[in-house]
Amino acid sequence: MRLFHWFRSKRSGETAKRRLKVLLVSDRADCSSELINSIKTDIIQVLSKYMDVDKDHLEVSIVQRPDEKTGENHPAVVARVPFKEINKVIC
Amino acid sequence: MCEVIVITSGKGGVGKTTSTANIGMGLARLDKRVARVDTDIGLRNLDVILGLENRIIYNLVDVIEGTCRLKQALIRDKRYANLFLLPSAQTRDKTSVSPEQMKKLVDQMREDFDYVLLDCPAGIEQGFKNAIAGADRALIVTTPEVSAIRDADRIIGLLQASHIRKMELIVNRIRFDMIRTGEMMSLEDIVEILSADLIGAVPDDENVVIATNQGEPLVGKHTMAGQAYQNICLRITGENVPLLATRYQGGLFRRLTHFFARG
Numbered sequence: 482m483r484l485f486h487w488f489r490s491k492r493s494g495e496t497a498k499r500r501l502k503v504l505l506v507s508d509r510a511d512c513s514s515e516l517i518n519s520i521k522t523d524i525i526q527v528l529s530k531y532m533d534v535d536k537d538h539l540e541v542s543i544v545q546r547p548d549e550k551t552g553e554n555h556p557a558v559v560a561r562v563p564f565k566e567i568n569k570v571i572c
Numbered sequence: 573m574c575e576v577i578v579i580t581s582g583k584g585g586v587g588k589t590t591s592t593a594n595i596g597m598g599l600a601r602l603d604k605r606v607a608r609v610d611t612d613i614g615l616r617n618l619d620v621i622l623g624l625e626n627r628i629i630y631n632l633v634d635v636i637e638g639t640c641r642l643k644q645a646l647i648r649d650k651r652y653a654n655l656f657l658l659p660s661a662q663t664r665d666k667t668s669v670s671p672e673q674m675k676k677l678v679d680q681m682r683e684d685f686d687y688v689l690l691d692c693p694a695g696i697e698q699g700f701k702n703a704i705a706g707a708d709r710a711l712i713v714t715t716p717e718v719s720a721i722r723d724a725d726r727i728i729g730l731l732q733a734s735h736i737r738k739m740e741l742i743v744n745r746i747r748f749d750m751i752r753t754g755e756m757m758s759l760e761d762i763v764e765i766l767s768a769d770l771i772g773a774v775p776d777d778e779n780v781v782i783a784t785n786q787g788e789p790l791v792g793k794h795t796m797a798g799q800a801y802q803n804i805c806l807r808i809t810g811e812n813v814p815l816l817a818t819r820y821q822g823g824l825f826r827r828l829t830h831f832f833a834r835g
Binding site for chain 1: 716717718721722725726729750751753754755756757758761765
């Protein structure tokens with residue numbers, strides 16, 4: 482039955498490498514709240530051109546999201562940017 | 573010119589103490605004056621790996637607290653006259669020593685030695701901070717496992733945030749046969765994931781267990797691990813030594829039986 486071993490698409494070494502890559506992205510991101518803070522500052526800066534961003538309630542985090550097709554976990558930046566009103570000039 | 577090297581890993585049980593014991597002895601074989609310092613206060617281990625457990629009178633905390641002089645606490649290794657051990661205290665805890673005190677002690681040792689090796693405790697708390705305080709260079713020990721590599725990554729991050737600029741990776745317990753069948757991450761994979769410089773790979777070798785049982789480091793002996801440690805020592809001193817063969821070593825018969833065993 483160990484013949485199946487030959488046809489298995491992914492060897493465990495490959496699996497370990499893939500898991501680690503995903504894991505370390507979020508570990509490293511967790512470590513640096515500085516990074517999150519600078520992302521926040523930049524988001525505010527960009528979006529302020531278009532709307533009045535509610536700076537106090539802005540949330541940015543790095544999470545593991547499963548891929549829709551493969552179901553594998555991938556890291557993703559998730560931002561929730563509440564705003565007070567859209568700039569009238571733009572719309 | 574003395575170099576102070578901390579041997580660290582984050583995760584426990586990956587071979588920090590065994591590496592410290594063997595690298596110390598390997599450097600002594602190269603005629604360097606070497607001191608190994610066990611900084612794991614409360615969990616003393618390096619002395620038993622070296623077979624020097626019956627010769628301890630004073631320890632690291634005694635030196636720091638001024639109960640004795642440094643020379644009184646240093647144990648000369650019976651195998652090499654230029655090799656010493658400064659044992660840790662077994663009945664104290666990590667808070668008995670501060671990073672500043674450790675740094676002062678290590679700086680005091682610089683005058684007498686070519687290399688001072690600091691065996692770091694597992695974890696990233698006080699013991700780790702004490703151990704790295706006086707170091708110029710770090711060797712990070714890891715194994716080809718997800719948990720050990722994850723912890724090594726964390727340690728690398730912490731070292732990068734410290735004063736230490738030179739850090740290198742030792743990958744321990746490598747099984748070249750498993751790498752060949754794809755069931756273990758390769759050295760290239762690990763180096764790529766951690767983006768760190770590799771200073772050596774130590775094969776998984778039953779002789780390490782035997783050596784530990786006997787309290788005799790195996791560096792320089794005709795074993796795979798012994799050779800690997802000797803090569804690491806040469807690289808520490810700046811020599812350019814190629815890595816041990818990374819392919820599964822075996823004759824045709826071994827390869828054939830291996831092939832059928834898998835199939």
